[in-house]
Amino acid sequence: MNSIKKTMTNPLDQALDARQTMSGLIFAAMALRNKNIAPVKTIPLTILGGFLGAGKTTMLNHLLQNPGGRKITVLVNDFGKINIDAVMVESQTDDMISLTNGCACCAVSSDLTKTLIDIADKEEQPDAIILECSGVAEPGSIAQIVLSNKAIRLDGIITLVDAETFFERLEDESSQQLFINQLTSADIISIGKTDLVSDEEKQKINQWIAKHQPNKAVLETVEGDVPTDVILGVEADHNLEDEKAKAIKKTNHKHTFESVSFSFDTPFKEEKINAFIKNLPAHIIRAKGILQIDSDLDKKMIYQRVSKRWSLKSDEQWGNESPVSKLVFIANKGSIDKTQLKKELEEALYD
Ligand SMILES: [Zn+2]
Missing domain, CATH: 3.40.50.300 (P-loop containing nucleotide triphosphate hydrolases)
Incomplete structure (x- = not known):
């Protein structure tokens, strides 16, 4: 690598x-x-x-x-x-x-x-x-x-x-x-x-x-x-x-979409993060993440969401890497409440 x-x-x-x-x-x-x-x-x-x-x-x-x-x-x-x-x-x-x-x-x-x-x-x-x-x-x-x-x-x-x-x-x-x-x-x-x-x-x-x-x-x-x-x-x-x-009508996607990202070095509680994922607002077009969840601390969990469909699948071991959960959410500009998302994610963390 x-x-x-x-x-x-x-x-x-x-x-x-x-x-x-x-x-x-x-x-x-x-x-x-x-x-x-x-x-x-x-x-x-x-x-x-x-x-x-x-x-x-x-x-x-x-x-x-x-x-x-x-x-x-x-x-x-x-x-x-x-x-x-x-x-x-x-x-x-x-x-x-x-x-x-x-x-x-x-x-x-x-x-x-x-x-x-x-x-x-x-x-x-x-x-x-x-x-x-x-x-x-x-x-x-x-x-x-x-x-x-x-x-x-x-x-x-x-x-x-x-x-x-x-x-x-x-x-x-x-x-x-x-x-x-x-x-x-x-x-x-x-x-x-x-x-x-x-x-x-x-x-x-x-x-x-x-x-x-x-x-x-x-x-x-x-x-x-x-x-x-x-x-x-x-x-x-x-x-x-x-x-x-080519007469392509250019979009101004910088101003149309926005993304917010989070990372956490404490693992998530399985039940809480599942509830968060299930209740994520419908207007989030795309979300993805690499998570550490307490149900299997050794393995990376890959979270994918496209429109209303989502999946959470176990992936390779963290190995020597220190586990850090990373999440990205993408939606129309101005429609993501970053503070609220952060609060909900923090509540799902192990304490
Ligand atoms: Zn571009």
């Missing part, structure tokens, strides 16, 4: 920080005289996008378990302050870079630009890069950042959707535009969690995609189980001019 922690010390970081606009970033990336040991457009990068809770981390882990002989570098971007997705990917690979504390298509786009330059400048390049976007990211904006790097080729954009919440996302005013943008950018649309819906519901989703997003490859998946060769090596045709010209 040697996940790379970013430091913000060199002039390149500062220069990039000063140009937070999309065009500024592209200009910065192109103007930089980077060493680029890798020949032009030789490292393929795959964008794994999709709304909060669509199953991106599950699919990513599946790909890493079945790399088909490829040396894969993964970039994991989480919207929350605590990168829980990164923790869940870390055990699967030695080559992970975490982009934390903001979305890579806007808030931490300079980190992404810099990270891609660093990868291209390495002595030994990966055979493939997979970038797991935050759930609120616009894959089209990420694509522009990727295409601005001389050494990297955008292999494909995979957008994951959750079969169970597909129409909920389309009907919810706060998420519909972003959701449609994520579909529009895709080369492949992967409909996940198809085991959770009826055949009729699946058909409705397929019909909607055929009508509104024609000529897209569509995959139905369960638990992110797709052959790696279907996702990597797509060789889709992307270029910067086209991506810029």
